[in-house]
Amino acid sequence: MRRFLSGFGRSCLTTSLVLMLSVVPSVSYPQSIPSKIDWPAYQDQAVDLMRQYLRINTSNPPGNEIEAAKFFKAIFDKEGIQSEIFEYKPGRANIIARLKGNGSKRPIILLNHTDVVTADPSAWRVDPFSADIVEGSIYGRGALDMKSEGLLQLMTMIILARERAPLSRDVIFLATADEEVKDEGSIWMIANKADLFKNAEYLLTEGGDNLLAEGKVKFVGIDVAEKAPFWLQLTAKGQPGHGSRPIADSAPNRLIRAMTKIIAYEPPIKLLPAVEKFFKDIAPLEAEPLRSKFANIRESLKDPAFAKELTGRREYGFLLRNTISLTMMNGSKQTNVIPTAATCNLDVRLLPGEKPEEFLGELRQVIADPTIQIEIVNTFKPPNSSPINTELFDTISRVTKVHHPEALITTKMLSGYTESQLYRQLGIISYGWAPIYTTVEENEGVHGNNERISVRNVRQGTLEMYEVVRQIAR
Numbered sequence: 001m002r003r004f005l006s007g008f009g010r011s012c013l014t015t016s017l018v019l020m021l022s023v024v025p026s027v028s029y030p031q032s033i034p035s036k037i038d039w040p041a042y043q044d045q046a047v048d049l050m051r052q053y054l055r056i057n058t059s060n061p062p063g064n065e066i067e068a069a070k071f072f073k074a075i076f077d078k079e080g081i082q083s084e085i086f087e088y089k090p091g092r093a094n095i096i097a098r099l100k101g102n103g104s105k106r107p108i109i110l111l112n113h114t115d116v117v118t119a120d121p122s123a124w125r126v127d128p129f130s131a132d133i134v135e136g137s138i139y140g141r142g143a144l145d146m147k148s149e150g151l152l153q154l155m156t157m158i159i160l161a162r163e164r165a166p167l168s169r170d171v172i173f174l175a176t177a178d179e180e181v182k183d184e185g186s187i188w189m190i191a192n193k194a195d196l197f198k199n200a201e202y203l204l205t206e207g208g209d210n211l212l213a214e215g216k217v218k219f220v221g222i223d224v225a226e227k228a229p230f231w232l233q234l235t236a237k238g239q240p241g242h243g244s245r246p247i248a249d250s251a252p253n254r255l256i257r258a259m260t261k262i263i264a265y266e267p268p269i270k271l272l273p274a275v276e277k278f279f280k281d282i283a284p285l286e287a288e289p290l291r292s293k294f295a296n297i298r299e300s301l302k303d304p305a306f307a308k309e310l311t312g313r314r315e316y317g318f319l320l321r322n323t324i325s326l327t328m329m330n331g332s333k334q335t336n337v338i339p340t341a342a343t344c345n346l347d348v349r350l351l352p353g354e355k356p357e358e359f360l361g362e363l364r365q366v367i368a369d370p371t372i373q374i375e376i377v378n379t380f381k382p383p384n385s386s387p388i389n390t391e392l393f394d395t396i397s398r399v400t401k402v403h404h405p406e407a408l409i410t411t412k413m414l415s416g417y418t419e420s421q422l423y424r425q426l427g428i429i430s431y432g433w434a435p436i437y438t439t440v441e442e443n444e445g446v447h448g449n450n451e452r453i454s455v456r457n458v459r460q461g462t463l464e465m466y467e468v469v470r471q472i473a474r
Contacts, residue, residue: 042159043459047138049075050151050458051131054140060115062091065177065185068114069095072154072175079161083173088188092177096189096196099160101167101473106201108392108472109172109428110157111419112150113179113186113206116142123449137452145446146206148453149434150175152465153204159466160473167473172197179419186419190426198426202392202472205420207432209412212439217404218285221412222396223432225385227318229417230348230356231378232363234258235341236371243336251342252331258367259326259344265366267322269307270351271298274411275319281410315440318415322359323349345377349415352383381421386429395472396433403435403464435464
């Protein structure tokens with residue numbers, strides 16, 4: 001997924017943090033980075049391993065994550081790092097590795113998932129599993145979601161091991177299967193192997209939102225909470241028949257009428273307190289008139305024209321309302337057959353505090369056809385959150401300050417689900433963050449076409465990820 005605000009109560013976000021970072025002198029590498037480390041060599045290795053990893057096709061379905069686990073295992077074995085693969089189904093596997101600390105602090109988990117969503121090669125600039133470098137970017141499915149972060153976490157393990165960095169806490173690398181579909185990998189680990197990691201204090205995984213614009217990092221959003229997926233399948237039934245004799249009230253026709261109403265429906269705007277704070281925080285980054293409108297966002301949203309414009313922007317709309325995306329449709333398997341049933345699937349994402357049964361009631365009113373069946377096709381997980389007044393949050397902020405003094409640090413609610421929701425239930429403080437800085441255009445590649453990561457991101461991210469983990473684990 002991917003790749004957004006903190007402090008949720010039962011019904012709303014309550015806290016958001018922003019730090020305006022001060023300017024520091026320009027240096028090749030921060031003084032806190034040990035000069036003896038050969039960073040160019042590690043960065044070259046990171047680019048090479050990133051390309052190798054992206055060439056492993058772990059499209060889910062079917063997944064085949066065992067190949068990614070073997071890739072990691074071979075590297076850990078070479079580096080002398082303890083690791084173990086758990087193949088919980090044929091071809092579906094997780095891998096865990098550990099660097100031991102002195103035990104004075106509880107462990108930190110570096111969590112990533114190895115599966116990726118499917119890709120249509122005909123719509124890509126290059127083959128989705130070629131890892132070709134084009135105009136300074138490495139193309140590949142998973143380049144942002146989330147093989148890149150997994151690679152940066154791998155590099156952190158390698159550097160810590162080679163440099164023999166003294167650790168106050170265990171550093172645990174955990175790569176899981178099936179996050180993009182049923183999340184079986186993490187669910188299996190928690191059910192069967194939780195003793196290996198349940199005492200961890202912190203966890204870093206995908207999420208967050210780091211905006212790069214005009215060559216500068218505008219803001220770094222650390223994900224401490226997410227919207228909740230609420231997937232639905234709609235089914236219409238009707239009289240079947242030969243396609244040459246139309247049936248006005250056929251199953252496909254009735255489903256299309258329902259879908260048309262859903263697509264036209266705009267759920268009500270709900271400005272949660274922390275989302276309001278987020279817009280106020282980033283207002284200084286905008287030019288007028290947007291700067292003034294963001295600074296007084298609650299009043300601004302009372303203007304229908306502005307509300308329509310803002311919610312129509314993909315980077316902001318999901319923060320302000322429950323969202324519905326039509327993603328799958330199914331009818332007859334033959335062109336000349338009118339089917340008995342037609343179905344479509346909706347990817348619904350609910351704001352924190354929303355009740356799924358109330359949303360279903362809204363949707364039924366919108367459809368206004370009691371014969372349309374609505375089935376819930378996933379297990380609804382009420383959203384949870386992590387606090388921001390922690391050593392890890394402060395460490396991320398401090399390291400970011402060194403590397404990107406112009407950036408704003410904030411929390412940002414994530415539109416999609418991450419596995420943080422599962423591990424928070426074990427009492428682990430979980431953040432979505434990676435030192436990967438992307439433009440709005442680059443973010444369109446996540447679950448889309450031409451997914452890519454700049455070589456610069458891989459090289460710089462290797463340094464920044466290491467520095468955060470090294471500081472929190474020293």
